[in-house]
């Protein structure tokens with residue numbers, strides 16, 4: 270069977286035909302590639318790249334090579350000499366070919382192929398496996414993501430979660446908005462910073478009508494977020510959810526631990542806490558056997574870190590309560606105990622919880638809303654960022670997040686290569 274026959278089965282372009290297929294050294298340094306010649310059908314006319322209308326040919330340009338999906342680990346290129354067409358409206362333009370967009374040197378099919386692999390592997394791995402550059406992988410994903418964003422369906426959103434994410438190791442933040450409706454959990458939007466302005470940008474995009482349809486908004490206690498949610502999601506219940514609150518506990522425990530490590534060092538005592546961070550931050554039931562033994566040893570020593578740890582474990586009961594009345598009472602009692610504790614970070618946390626009690630107790634009114642999805646999406650987001658390593662710009666990070674978590678529509682393709 271001829272390669273042309275297969276190509277005609279996979280992807281047939283109206284007004285164009287596959288001609289000769291041969292091996293050729295395209296670049297002096299690389300190995301031979303498979304070249305597929307393409308020609309325009311006789312008497313056909315090229316499309317103006319500005320309006321898409323078919324126009325008379327003006328002249329012909331030198332041959333261009335467009336990278337296609339590799340075959341048997343051999344790189345494949347389409348070779349075509351594009352026409353310049355004379356459009357009545359737009360003047361002389363290089364024709365728009367159906368297999369690539371704009372001045373792109375990769376075919377759309379190959380770009381979609383790379384973008385699909387980049388959901389499973391890191392971008393760098395994709396570049397290595399398919400003998401292409403990281404830049405090409407990035408450009409491919411960017412195109413697929415932009416297509417998805419342009420064609421996104423934002424109807425029927427009733428539950429969202431607002432989350433912040435630190436990036437580039439510094440004090441850079443990204444605000445992520447997730448849809449949390451059952452069966453449609455995805456990243457809707459992400460924008461730079463975590464200011465009121467950032468979140469306002471999301472609500473502007475969502476529009477007044479759709480904002481009014483929101484029933485639940487999960488968020489953390491960040492004042493800028495709370496302010497905007499109150500103003501824009503007028504019919505929604507703002508909930509400080511379990512995941513975000515327990516995150517605050519972990520931050521407080523870590524602060525207590527760090528202070529204590531400093532103190533132990535200054536007194537030249539044995540530093541039992543040096544590597545104890547994860548023991549204290551993990552949920553008790555998630556510890557390995559070895560870690561449980563270590564934790565039990567730590568628990569025997571009367572450390573502030575342990576006190577803080579036990580205070581968090583104590584608070585977990587809050588989430589098991591069935592009625593707001595008991596939740597309210599529990600929260601008050603817990604805060605009173607925390608205020609008597611001598612641990613500044615825990616006291617700070619207790620004050621914060623008291624201040625936001627109403628929003629925390631909203632948890633009881635959001636029947637069926639679990640904080641699992643918020644946590645899951647947050648974890649996936651961190652993973653996506655790690656997979657895309659090599660990027661240096663914020664834009665690149667946003668594209669990585671949309672690609673992995675946006676559940677975006679893909680450009681149509683006639684044959685699924687992967």
Ligand SMILES: [Zn+2]
Nearest residue numbers: 317320356359
């Ligand atoms: Zn035109």
